[in-house]
Amino acid sequence: MFQLFERLVQPYPETEPSPPPQRFMSFLWACTRGLRPYLLAMTLCSAAIGAFEAALFAVLGNVVDWLAATSPERLWAEQRGHLILLAVVLAASTLLVALQSALKHQAMAGNFPMLLRWNFHRLLLGQSMYFYQDEFAGRIATKVMQTALAVRDTWMILAELMVFVVIYFVTIMATLGSFSVWLLLPFGGWVLLYAGALAYFVPRLGRVSQAQADARSLMTGRITDAYTNIATVKLFSHTHREAGYARSAMKEFMVTVHGQMRLVTAFEIVNHALSMLLIASTAGVALWLWMQGQATAGALAAATAMALRLNGISHWVMWEMAALFEHIGTVRDGIGTLSKARTVVDRADARPLQVPRGEVRFEHVRFGYGSGKPVIDDLSLHIRPGEKVGLVGRSGAGKSTVVNLLLRLYDVESGRILVDGQDIAHATQESLRAQIGMVTQDTSLLHRSVRDNILYGRPDADDAQMHSAARRAEAADFIAGLTDPKGRTGYDAHVGERGVKLSGGQRQRIAIARVMLKDAPILLLDEATSALDSEVETAIQASLYRLMEGKTVVAIAHRLSTIAAMDRLIVLDKGRIVEEGDHRSLLARGGLYARLWAHQSGGFLGEEAEDDADDLASAPAA
Structure with a gap:
């Protein structure tokens, strides 16, 4: 069953991706291409689960009333149909939750961000040299990775949390109104105050989260830059300087962290105070109605249980809303990089170049x-x-x-x-x-095997052609003596990032062999x-x-x-x-x-x- 849902989404489509739009909602919508039916199905399941969970409180009230009005020996005889129906509904809810969970975790939790990474990576590979001259490699990689996750989590929260909460609250209000319209007062007041707290805190959390995402990218970019150029760092004895350079970015990141945590703590305090107010006011109104004979014991039990349940849900909603705006900030930060238009593009009528002469x-x-x-x-x-x-x-x-x-x-x-x-x-x-074949002064090799680096010139070449190119480039002798920490030798030995494990002359000879093979x-x-x-x-x-x-x-x-x-x-x-x-x-x-x-x-x-x-x-x- 798991594999069935895991295969619903193809995370590596062959179709070339088009640059996503730069407007936030349009960007989010474009990212769901190929996933929309499953996202809709998960959303409908979440809505049904929310309605079901809220309706359970009405059932709880009815059960309490049955117990109060029926002797134990007559409960089954008088309420048999209701009890069987309740058991069937509870069993069916398990299938509903299983479907929602399979869609969320098997179909989309892994495939959704991987699909986005695949498309983002292909888009960035097609960017011009202008683009890469203005960005840290580590910063670009971070935005590809964290934006993909942030887009997924934004949609998950919107499809699961928002729909669930709306349906849940509507069902709860309808249930309370069926008991007594007076019970709507404490819940309605709490909703208004809670919405006001969200309106105050969440946008502020969103702004600080966007700043934090940018600061995180900068911090990661500086750290990666030092590792990429570690030979230069050591050559000039600048390990402490590089540490200080990274520390300045870390300090900027921590400013955003402290600002975020202050808002979270204040929100926690306000949220708990509102929850306690809801429980006290709901219990008070329900007791008053029961004493006046205007509400049953079941209504009192259901209303109090709803207030207690909302105490937990409000914390969940708070954290999910804070996370939502953090993800929104991350997505906004990534849009500028990932939706940047390419400056060198093929024309719509571009044709393959034919070079019979070389003029x-x-x-x-x-x-x-x-x-x-x-x-x-x-x-x-x-x-x-x-x-x-x-x-x-x-x-x-x-x-x-x-x-x-x-x-x-x-x-x-x-x-x-x-x-x-x-x-x-x-x-x-x-x-x-x-x-065109090219050998450059600044030879850069891929962090792969010698074989992979030479065959980069012509991937369909056989071993004999590869060996011939290496001999012609005067590289065969030193390649035979190469080893790496994992015990791979010769053409299977890995050369390290940018070929750092080889001397400059060795890197150059492998590069020449690669071009010789390309021919x-x-x-x-x-x-x-x-x-x-x-x-x-x-x-x-x-x-x-x-x-x-x-x-x-x-x-x-x-x-x-x-x-x-x-x-x-x-x-x-x-x-x-x-x-x-x-x-x-x-x-x-x-x-x-x-x-x-x-x-x-x-x-x-x-x-x-x-x-x-x-x-x-x-x-x-x-």
């Missing part, structure tokens, strides 16, 4: 990271199929931006970029990046051998050259010697092309490239340096 064109491209000041300014560049091009320039000249725009990590502000005559803005992002027609190299020592770099140059054969290559290097042998060098300055040509012609021109080369050669070019440059220019491309 690349930049046509009057302008881009400035949204700052207004262009980083790339009216750039026009034609890279022929199979051509090896090096991008040269001072730091900040726009070299990496050119690569990022080709990958469409950002959209150009004006102009266009063509690959084999196709505007990349009209192609799907997945198909574009599938046709894309366009290759981007951003300081591809910067983390390798001289001996390993020399050994891998031939592998890189084999990798570049038949491909269009764009290489960035601050060490000019590593790209001097490219077919053509493009010299950038302030986002514009200021020089282009091969190594020898650019040196002869005596412009910016020549000055950069002289600077890296010790400030002057002697005959030996010129001979070295000539030898390098005639060597295989690196």
Whole structure:
């Protein structure tokens, strides 16, 4: 039976999610997609349970009256039908509670938040680089996790608590009115005072809870940031500084906690005082009516039992309402992140990119990271199929931006970029990046096995192809000696977060093996051998050259010697092309490239340096 209800909701739908709306109620409603029939069924069950529980007090009153008016030996004979019906109703209520509980706990308690996490995660994976530059990774992860739970709990409280309480109170008032309209006075007065207390305390709890959710995200983000960059923290001996940085966020969080707890304590005191007032006034009115002969002993018993029951329910309602507004605050805090529109999206008519040749064109491209000041300014560049091009320039000249725009990590502000005559803005992002291989200077590996990291380049590759890529990248020897704390070895050993268990050179070689396995027609190299020592770099140059054969290559290097042998060098300055040509012609021109080369050669070019440059220019491309 449990499995039947657990399978009602599919927590991992294949349908791509659309960004949820930013308005609170619309956001909540959008989150229930696929769950609404079960949410409605649970709500109806809660309403029926509330009516049933309240009606039991009327039954209690009737039982007391039967006992008062009937001798023990005649009770069964005179009340047999009522007693059998009562037993049947009590048994049926168990099935009702079982259905409500199965819908709540089996169908939705686990599946609801997991469905939301699945959709939120996929939405955030599609966000642009702008998004991730402005947020802590830990903060984003926290909002995905806690917002999913808060949405579920908000709906659970609305569907269970609110409906149950409304139906329960309506049934109670109807029952009391059937005994005597005078009994409505203490209950009506209590409802008004209790509603006033809720109106005062709950919104304040909601506001402090929203501030607390944001403070919690900030605290988690700072702590996660320290763990992510633990090597830097230790390198600069800043463990105490990082502890203090986290402590400031913890203090901000504790301010919201103290504010919340003060409100909770005050609410508890007020709530208890109101409950005691209800019990005393209800018992007093019921006794007065009984003494006047206007109410039976059963009515007295039922009314007093209702007041006692409301004492417990009022505490439950108080905590659930406080929790509701805490969840509302958490959801409001998460909406800003989770419903943020994507800045780089595929067009409705986007098609997969086809790259039979590998020609690349930049046509009057302008881009400035949204700052207004262009980083790339009216750039026009034609890279022929199979051509090896090096991008040269001072730091900040726009070299990496050119690569990022080709990958469409950002959209150009004006102009266009063509690959084999196709505007990349009209192609799907997945198909574009599938046709481009890239090795970056800051190599980041996934916290998975070496095998998983290499196969990331082509998941359908077999072991033989993976091993071949590792050998070509000069990585096979050190991979064979890897182990991890769980006893996994070789290609099954895990590399740690961002590959922290490996040296920089080892990470770089695995990254190169990954790109070799991908075998894309366009290759981007951003300081591809910067983390390798001289001996390993020399050994891998031939592998890189084999990798570049038949491909269009764009290489960035601050060490000019590593790209001097490219077919053509493009010299950038302030986002514009200021020089282009091969190594020898650019040196002869005596412009910016020549000055950069002289600077890296010790400030002057002697005959030996010129001979070295000539030898390098005639060597295989690196």
